Amino acid sequence: MKGKLEELTMDELNKSLSDTKVELRKERFRAVTSKVDNPKKIKNLKKHVARILTLKREFDLGIRKPRG
Numbered sequence: 001m002k003g004k005l006e007e008l009t010m011d012e013l014n015k016s017l018s019d020t021k022v023e024l025r026k027e028r029f030r031a032v033t034s035k036v037d038n039p040k041k042i043k044n045l046k047k048h049v050a051r052i053l054t055l056k057r058e059f060d061l062g063i064r065k066p067r068g
Contacts, residue, residue, distance in 0.1 A: 017052045
């Protein structure tokens with residue numbers, strides 16, 4: 001997958017969003033049930049989701065033009 005979110009197409013953004021949400025759900029479950037190796041991972045995943053949602057909103061408003 002490409003490095004920057006701005007370079008992704010709308011379909012790739014949607015796939016990345018769903019994958020990140022699934023991973024976030026798993027990490028939250030692990031945090032409750034057992035000890036977590038990296039406690040900052042949940043915070044980073046939440047930021048990643050927010051960045052994707054922000055980009056999608058900018059595309060909807062016409063601030064940015066989607067690649068695909």
